[in-house]
Amino acid sequence: MSILVDKNTRVLCQGITGRVGAFHTRGCLDYGTQVVAGVTPGKAGQEVEGVPVFDTVVEAVESTGCNASMIFVPPAFTADAILEAVDAGIDVVVAITEGVPVLDMVRVYQVVKASDSVLIGPNCPGLITPGQCKMGILPGYIHKPGSVGVISRSGTLTYEAVWQLSNVGLGQSTCVGLGGDPIVGTSFIDLLQMFQADDDTEAILMIGEIGGTAEEEAAKYIAQHVTKPVAAFIAGRTAPPGKRMGHAGAIISGGKGTAADKIAALQTAGIEVAESPADMGTAVQRAMGAAGSV
Amino acid sequence: MKIHEYQAKQILRDAGVAVPRSVVVETAEEAAAAFEELGGPLAVVKAQIHAGGRGKGTVKDHPDQRGVQLVRSGGEAATVAGNLLGRLLVTIQTGPAGKTVQKVLVEEGCQIARELYLGIVVDRARTRPVLMVSSEGGVEIEEVAAQTPEKIFYEPFDPQAGLDAYQARKLAARLRLPPGSLRSAVPFMQRLCRVFVDQDCSLAEINPLVVSPAGDLLALDAKMTFDDNALYRHADLAALRDLSEEEPAELQAADAGLSYVKLDGNIGCLVNGAGLAMSTMDIIKLHGGEPANFLDVGGGANVEQVTEAFRILLGDAHVKAVLVNIFGGIMRCTTIANALIEAARQVGFSVPLVVRLEGTEVEEGRQILADSDVAIVAAKDLTDAAQKVVAAAG
Numbered sequence: 001m002s003i004l005v006d007k008n009t010r011v012l013c014q015g016i017t018g019r020v021g022a023f024h025t026r027g028c029l030d031y032g033t034q035v036v037a038g039v040t041p042g043k044a045g046q047e048v049e050g051v052p053v054f055d056t057v058v059e060a061v062e063s064t065g066c067n068a069s070m071i072f073v074p075p076a077f078t079a080d081a082i083l084e085a086v087d088a089g090i091d092v093v094v095a096i097t098e099g100v101p102v103l104d105m106v107r108v109y110q111v112v113k114a115s116d117s118v119l120i121g122p123n124c125p126g127l128i129t130p131g132q133c134k135m136g137i138l139p140g141y142i143h144k145p146g147s148v149g150v151i152s153r154s155g156t157l158t159y160e161a162v163w164q165l166s167n168v169g170l171g172q173s174t175c176v177g178l179g180g181d182p183i184v185g186t187s188f189i190d191l192l193q194m195f196q197a198d199d200d201t202e203a204i205l206m207i208g209e210i211g212g213t214a215e216e217e218a219a220k221y222i223a224q225h226v227t228k229p230v231a232a233f234i235a236g237r238t239a240p241p242g243k244r245m246g247h248a249g250a251i252i253s254g255g256k257g258t259a260a261d262k263i264a265a266l267q268t269a270g271i272e273v274a275e276s277p278a279d280m281g282t283a284v285q286r287a288m289g290a291a292g293s294v
Numbered sequence: 295m296k297i298h299e300y301q302a303k304q305i306l307r308d309a310g311v312a313v314p315r316s317v318v319v320e321t322a323e324e325a326a327a328a329f330e331e332l333g334g335p336l337a338v339v340k341a342q343i344h345a346g347g348r349g350k351g352t353v354k355d356h357p358d359q360r361g362v363q364l365v366r367s368g369g370e371a372a373t374v375a376g377n378l379l380g381r382l383l384v385t386i387q388t389g390p391a392g393k394t395v396q397k398v399l400v401e402e403g404c405q406i407a408r409e410l411y412l413g414i415v416v417d418r419a420r421t422r423p424v425l426m427v428s429s430e431g432g433v434e435i436e437e438v439a440a441q442t443p444e445k446i447f448y449e450p451f452d453p454q455a456g457l458d459a460y461q462a463r464k465l466a467a468r469l470r471l472p473p474g475s476l477r478s479a480v481p482f483m484q485r486l487c488r489v490f491v492d493q494d495c496s497l498a499e500i501n502p503l504v505v506s507p508a509g510d511l512l513a514l515d516a517k518m519t520f521d522d523n524a525l526y527r528h529a530d531l532a533a534l535r536d537l538s539e540e541e542p543a544e545l546q547a548a549d550a551g552l553s554y555v556k557l558d559g560n561i562g563c564l565v566n567g568a569g570l571a572m573s574t575m576d577i578i579k580l581h582g583g584e585p586a587n588f589l590d591v592g593g594g595a596n597v598e599q600v601t602e603a604f605r606i607l608l609g610d611a612h613v614k615a616v617l618v619n620i621f622g623g624i625m626r627c628t629t630i631a632n633a634l635i636e637a638a639r640q641v642g643f644s645v646p647l648v649v650r651l652e653g654t655e656v657e658e659g660r661q662i663l664a665d666s667d668v669a670i671v672a673a674k675d676l677t678d679a680a681q682k683v684v685a686a687a688g
Binding site for chain 2: 024027075076099100101102103104106107109110125137138139141142152153154155156157158159160163180182183207209210212213214217233235236237238239240243244245246247248249250259275276277278
C-alpha cells in the first residue's frame with residue numbers, strides 16, 4: 001500500500017502540449033508512471049511523448065480510464081483546469097502551477113471539498129510513491145521505497161529531506177508536496193489521517209514553514225489521532241515579519257505564523273522537531289527509536 | 295502590491311464607500327489651495343508613504359513635525375506640507391532610515407463620535423475572505439488580537455455572493471452601533487467586501503472607521519494591498535504601483551525573475567527553492583552567522599539569472615561571504631555549475647564563495663567547479679556549508 005497513488009494509477013496531464021507539461025510527462029514516463037492521456041483544448045488527435053491528447057478531461061477519462069491528473073497550465077487557467085478535472089470525476093488532482101490568484105482558489109476549494117476528488121497544490125512539486133508512480137516535477141532518483149510518509153509545504157526542501165532519509169537508510173511510502181500558497185487543496189491533517197491509516201507507513205516526516213497556522217492545527221491533530229512516530233522541521237525561524245519569503249503563504253503577519261509558535265506547538269504534541277535543516281533524516285530516526293519501531 | 299492611502303480612497307469612492315473629501319498635492323502652494331477648496335474650518339494634512347504609524351511618526355531632522363497633522367488655515371496647511379514634502383518620515387514601520395514623502399493628502403476634517411476598526415483578509419484556516427470588525431479603532435489590530443481577542447468579530451463571506459445584509463447587521467449589533475447607523479453601515483460593509491473581491495485584494499483595512507454624531511460610517515484611513523498573482527487581470531491597478539517605495543535591489547531581482555528579500559546580516563545566500571532558501575538562512579544563523587538576504591533563483595535558473603543574482607548579492611556592501619546552496623532536482627548541477635563559473639567571470643568575486651551542490655548530475659557539476667579557475671570553497675552538506683561560510687565571513 002501507500003497513499004493516493006500507486007502502480008495502478010492512470011495519469012492524465014492537463015497542459016501536456018506546453019513545454020513544461022511535455023517535459024515532465026517525459027520525466028514521469030521515464031520513472032515508470034502510467035501516463036495514459038493528455039488534455040489541451042483544441043489539440044485533440046495529437047500525441048505527445050506517445051501519449052494521446054484530448055480536448056476535454058471527460059473524453060480522456062472515457063477513452064483511457066485515467067483517474068489522476070497533473071496540471072501544468074498557466075496560472076490564469078489553473079482554476080478552470082482543476083474544476084474540469086473534478087467535474088470529470090478524477091480522484092487525485094495535482095496542480096503544479098505557481099501563481100494562481102488566491103480568490104480563484106477560494107472558489108475551487110469549496111467545489112473540491114464538496115466532491116470526492118482530492119486536490120494537491122497548487123504551487124507544489126507533486127507527489128510520489130517511490131518505485132510505483134511519480135506525478136509532478138520531483139526528481140525521482142533520490143527516493144527509495146520504504147515506510148516513511150513525507151508531507152511538506154516546500155519543493156527543494158522536500159528533496160533535501162528525502163535525500164537525507166534515503167542516506168540514513170529510510171525509504172518512503174509516499175511523499176507529498178502540499179504547495180506554498182495560502183489556500184491549497186489538501187492540508188497536513190488530511191494527509192496525516194491517510195498516513196495513519198496506511199499499513200505501509202511506519203513513521204511520518206512533516207516539513208512546514210512560516211505563515212498561517214496549519215502546523216499548529218496539525219500538532220493538535222497528531223496529539224489526538226496519530227499513534228505513529230512523527231518528526232518535523234519548520235523553515236523560516238530567521239525570517240523577519242511582514243516580508244514574504246518567496247511562497248505566497250510564507251509570511252509572518254499580524255504576529256501569527258512564526259516558526260517559534262509552530263515549533264512550540266509541535267513539541268507540546270510530543271513531536272521530534274529537527275533543530276537544523278541538516279537534521280531532518282536523523283530526526284525521523286530519533287522519533288522511530290523513541291517509539292521503539294527501529 | 296501596496297498602494298497609497300489617497301489611491302485606496304479613490305478606489306473606495308468609486309465603489310460608493312463613504313470617504314472624506316480630499317485633495318492630493320505635491321507642493322506647499324497646492325496644499326494651501328486645497329484647504330481653501332475644501333472650504334472647512336479645519337483639515338488634516340497626511341503624508342503619503344507606504345508605511346503605517348504616520349500619526350506618531352516624525353520627520354527626520356524636524357522631530358516636531360508629525361506625519362499627520364490638523365490644520366486651521368491655508369497658510370498652516372502650506373507650512374505643514376512644506377515640512378513634509380521631500381523629507382524623510384520615520385515611523386515604527388519604516389525603520390530608522392525613513393521614507394521620502396512625495397505627496398500629501400489634504401482632507402476635510404470630520405466630526406467623530408466613535409473610532410472603530412474594520413479589515414478584510416483571506417483567512418487561510420476558513421479558506422475564504424473574512425470581514426473583521428472591532429470597537430477598538432485607531433490602534434494596531436494585532437495588539438487588540440493579542441490583548442482582548444473577544445473584542446474582534448468575524449464574518450466569513452463567499453466571494454461570489456459577497457457579504458449578506460444580515461451579516462452586516464450582525465456586526466453592527468456587535469459594535470453596538472445605534473439603529474440609525476444601519477442605513478449607512480450595511481452598504482458600507484457590503485460595498486467594501488465587493489471591492490475586496492472585484493479588485494483581488496489581499497488586504498483592505500479601514501482604521502479608524504469613524505462613526506459620525508449622526509451615526510454615519512466614514513473611512514478615515516484606508517489601506518489596500520493586492521494579490522500580485524491577480525494583477526494580470528487588473529491593468530488599472532498595476533498602474534498605481536509606486537516603484538520609489540520599493541527596495542531597489544528587490545525590484546532588480548523581480549525583473550530577473552528572482553525572489554529576493556534584503557536582510558541585515560553579512561552572508562549572502564543564493565538558493566533554489568523558497569523553503570530551502572529559508573532553511574539556508576536558518577542554518578547560517580544556527581552556526582552563528584547572519585544572513586544578508588533571502589534569494590530564491592527558482593527551479594529553472596539560467597546563466598543570466600544566476601549572474602544577476604550575484605550582481606545583487608555583491609551589490610550589498612555588507613556582504614562578506616556568499617553561500618550557494620543548490621539541490622538540483624529538475625535543474626541539473628552541471629547547469630548551475632556552468633552558470634556559477636560564467637557569473638563569477640562576469641561579475642568578479644571580491645568575497646569568499648562557498649558552494650554546496652547536491653542532486654541531479656552532482657558529480658559532474660562538482661568536477662566542473664573543481665576544474666575551473668574560480669576560487670570556490672566546496673562544501674559536502676548543509677552543515678559543512680554553513681560552518682564554512684560563517685568562518686569565511688569572520
